[in-house]
Amino acid sequence: MSVSPSLTSSVAAPAHGPTQAELLDFVRRTAGDAELIASLPLDPEGRTWVRLEGPGGSEAWLIGWPPGTGTGWHDHAESVGAFLTASGELKEHSLTARLPTDGWKTLELTEGIDRERRLSAGKGRSFGRHHVHEVLNESTEEHAISVHAYYPPLPQIRRYSRSGQVLRLEQVERPADWQ
DSSP: OOOOHHHHHTSOOOOOOOOHHHHHHHHHHHHTOHHHHHHSOOOSSSOEEEEEEOGGGOEEEEEEEOTTOBOOEEEOTTOEEEEEEEESEEEEEEESSOOOSSSOSEEEOOTTOEEEEEEETTOEEEEOTTOOEEEEOOOSSOOEEEEEEEESOOSOEEEEEEETTEEEEEEEEOGGGTO
């Protein structure tokens, strides 16, 4: 099917920030910067991070993951994002169902909505708004390093606890809590 030029010229393209694909391209390029990756100070006890300049007004982070650390279940509210493992290996657990955004404290999840990905060095993914996941470095010996980007810059992060199929909203963090 073709579209006539008169139809395309009458429709203005909406102004928007970077797409999920553009964020994934950014984290891939950034993770390939060996000097930047090597510059991240690594702590044997807790995660370390450095804020980066993301494309098109996005928020970006370089994160170091000591062995055995993780994020816990969370989402990034209205932001789309991408992340890629620069070194080591990360594991992501995620939910395939979209959760209600507000007005709940506890949800019972249905069977079959869990997904698991192993992301070795050079592997990453993008995700849409309200993506609920946890990211882990399950290694007992090796740090992992990853690059993350979000647009719009994170307005909040909702943190959850999970017991079996029950997901509970525990806390809402604002940018002042992590910057």
